[in-house]
Amino acid sequence: MRDRHQRPSRGVLVLLLLASFTLITLDVRGGENSPVDPVRTAAANVFGPVEEVAASVVRPFQAVPEFFTTTGSLQREVRRLEAENATLRGELATSSVARQRAAELDGLLTSSGDTGYALVPARVVGVGPAQSFSQTVTIDAGTTSGIYPDMTVLNNDGLVGRVIRAGRSSATVLLIVDRDSVVGGRLGSNMEVGFLRGRGAIGESGRLDLDLVDVSITPGRDDVVVTWGSENGAPYVSGIPIGRVVSVFSSPRQLSKHAVIEPFVDFSSLDLVGVVVRADTQGDRPVFKAGDTGKERR
């Protein structure tokens, strides 16, 4: 109102623009150890708990659309569930054998030493907007639970991503569907290795692109891809299922075959995830160790 009849001063604008550019330059030039990172960690320590509270307030309302179901549909639902219950009871009687077997297999996996990972459970409390063009989520566990950058994150379906930044009680996870994400993968059928790149989309079009190192290999349809793993398990531990091959094609310009992978994890409805930590981690959360009959995967 003060300056209705005159042009607003440009000083403030120029100052703020310069501040923005300075910040961008500092962060870009800084690279791996950017001077902005301590500020980020501080911000994570402030915003993390707030997001956690907001998420726990919001979570019950996820069921709101279901309030509007009618009695008729509820009765149908009850009948359907009763039928399902009966079927499940029958299955339960026969599944104890299968469960025994699974427990044995689990023990076998543990003894191999390679796949017996210790997991810290965490919940997703914040999801980055698509307008930011990166696929990242916040989880509600951080350094106090033994979570540090470059740790593998998975859920009961498969590989979710890796921790890129950890605050006291929250951490940021880069999903494998992000454009910047590259995961070493191994084809389940012939142990061939390759690299999986994200396409930066989640949901139906949330696919990964696989380029194999050996150009003469053609991946088969429905072939399962698992993580290849790297030294000391950072950033990805080996043997975690990633997805399955849905299509294979080769372009004349490229020598190698190109496969499209559909990830096992549904990234649009992430909730409970596990972070792979060292087995001797001490923190404020229980650490699930493989061999506890695989409860940690459920």
Place this chain on the structure above:
Amino acid sequence: MAAARALVLTLVITFAVVLQVSLFPYLSIAGVVPNLALLVVVAAALVRGPEFAAVIGFLSGLAIDLAPPVDHVAGRWALALVLVGYLAGRVRHDAGTSSIAAIITVAASSFVGTSIFALSGMVLSDPALSVTEALAVIPPAVLYDVLLTPFVLPLMMRLFRRLEPHQVAY
């Protein structure tokens, strides 16, 4: 009084940024969520003018840039929202009075803000983004911001009027 004003502004910005990552992902259109911080900046611009809105834009942009889970070069949303605040402040004389003009201002601001952010990403290749990918996100972002305008903008404008320091009548 000034401290109380600053506190209210901080709370509003924090609330907008946190809702954006905690609540709206459940209501997202293909991952696109409404940019609440941008609506706050536009409301500030319509009530208080370009300088104030540019400052609010810088602060809320900084909050988006630093709050988890985003992972891009810090300062990009700050840059976008400073410009949005300034530009929206320049047209406020018309937009402050009619609701159609306010909605057009929001749509234009949302388009400009998201585009500047996407462009800065292309320039810095953070991430290396193609124009088609950016264009797929911008229209739903503008649409969602406009959809939320009737609910958020009047409320925010009333708040900014209440927060305005008293002036001598003229």
